[in-house]
Amino acid sequence: MPTVIEPKLIAGNANKPLATAIARRMSLYRGMSVGLVDARVERFNDQEIFVEVYENVRGEDMFILQSTSRPANDNLMELLIMADALRRSSAARITAVIPYFGYARQDRRTKARTPITAKLVANMIAEAGIERVLTMDLHATQIQGFFDIPVDNLYASPVFALDIMKHFEGELEDVMVVSPDVGGVARARELAKRINAPLSIVDKRREKPGEIAEMTVIGDVTGKKCIIVDDICDTAGTLCKAAEILMNHGATEVHAYITHGVLSGPAVERVTNSVMKSLVITDSIAATDAVAAAPNIRVVPTAPMFAQAILNIWNGTSVSSLFETDTLGPIYEGIL
Structure with a gap:
């Protein structure tokens, strides 16, 4: 019989409490323990970022949990380096879960000789080996079009x-x-x-x-x-x-x-x-x-919504169903 590939979560340093809450929620939904992959994401003395994954991820469906919030550059580089480490470790698929997408306010040229940094970041994410992005409330919805990979944009x-x-x-x-x-x-x-x-x-x-x-x-x-x-x-x-x-x-x-x-x-x-x-x-x-x-x-909290979205991506069901209050109501019952 074919082996069922389970979703695996790995977190950077941007928002560890949210990553832990998402793993806990997924454990609740699935009725089995879902933890964060054992890894270290640290800095050398010159502030270079180093990532080492301690568990086997070959053939796994990986989800990187990392907001690119302050410090935006450090957190973005953590995301890219984690993706590279997973890709070189033969992960089957890599999805970036980015609750807050940094640089989204630079989505167009407001005057001459200015960059469109959101597009640059989209290119970097795709080149790092990430195959799908899950985010929430992009500052400008057209940023989804900056990517040549699927983007799921949740709404608060x-x-x-x-x-x-x-x-x-x-x-x-x-x-x-x-x-x-x-x-x-x-x-x-x-x-x-x-x-x-x-x-x-x-x-x-x-x-x-x-x-x-x-x-x-x-x-x-x-x-x-x-x-x-x-x-x-x-x-x-x-x-x-x-x-x-x-x-x-x-x-x-x-x-x-x-x-x-x-x-x-x-x-x-x-x-x-x-x-x-x-x-x-x-x-x-x-x-x-x-x-x-x-x-x-x-x-x-956003963990209930992100946990369900990750599971929907993993098993190939609709993410847009989470846009409806009727769908989210039972998920958030007793939380808000």
Whole structure:
């Protein structure tokens, strides 16, 4: 009889807690132990990255768990070197599970003589021997087209919808979903449809990168519990100012649901001192001590969704089924 190839997980150093949680979830779903492949991913004194896999992976279906978050270059190189090590060890297939895809904001040329770094990273990933990518909430969906290999892009909105329906139970008629800019309208509209809420937009105009000259609210938010939806929160300057503008326009509360909590520099302090009642992020990026200690920042887990997506890829079933709230509801029962 042919041998059944089991899915095997290997993790870099970017987000070990999430990797461990995914393995634990897969063990629960399969009714058998699924652990992380024993390996070392370390640095020499000159900061060169070295990878050694201690287990036999010949002919195995390998999944590398690695966000390319801060430090982006180190984590990206870890991913590429792990892929090379597995390819040279005769793994049957290598899938990169990248909860947060770094460099995604460099997806087009904004002015003359600038790179399209997201395309460069896509080329590097494919050349390293990776045959499939699983990620979540790409900053720009067209990045999927930068790859000549299959890309599965999961969405956080079904998970956010479940969380909102639980935490705003009985108050959903007062909820309004807000896009913090015109470019994010599609993402905000998707969540608004899931919870049957109206949509508003904060139109922002920038004088130069990092500075916002003017903000205008499109839509009546008077008496509403506003939920700002976005994919990335970096320094939180735009987010906190948008919350302030909404409160000034009559909103009773402002919450934010952001997929990737980059939260660099003064971000945590800004969020803590802002008018926002809560900021909800996923664990696609490992939370720092400051994030964990912040009283108005909450983290929702993505391990149940990623574990199921990995199993679906492994056994050749639909990944897009995880876009539906009805599918994710049982997976997240008792978690949110």
